[in-house]
Amino acid sequence: MKKSEIVKDMKAFTGSAFINRSEFARYLGVQPKHADKYLVGLEHIGRMYFIPDVAEALLKEAVVR
Numbered sequence: 001m002k003k004s005e006i007v008k009d010m011k012a013f014t015g016s017a018f019i020n021r022s023e024f025a026r027y028l029g030v031q032p033k034h035a036d037k038y039l040v041g042l043e044h045i046g047r048m049y050f051i052p053d054v055a056e057a058l059l060k061e062a063v064v065r
Contacts, residue, residue, distance in 0.1 A: 001062065006055040018048035037061070 010019055013027050025035040038057045042049050 001059065003052070003055050003059055006058060007052050010051045010055060014051070017051055018045070019051050019054060020047050020049070024049070024054060 010024075010027060011017060013019075014023055019027070021032050021035060021039060024039065025032040028035055038054065038061060039049060042053050042057060044050075
């Protein structure tokens, strides 16, 4: 997975450069409370998060086996 691929996919999913908590949870296929761990500490405008920041946070939690 590359950050650029995730960003492109999320932007296609939302149609925007920003994503909110519920959209992000739907994107991951999880309940919103399970998506929160990726959003903690990220800058946001209202309830919207900048997709490249979210993608970076997601990749920080990725496990390589």
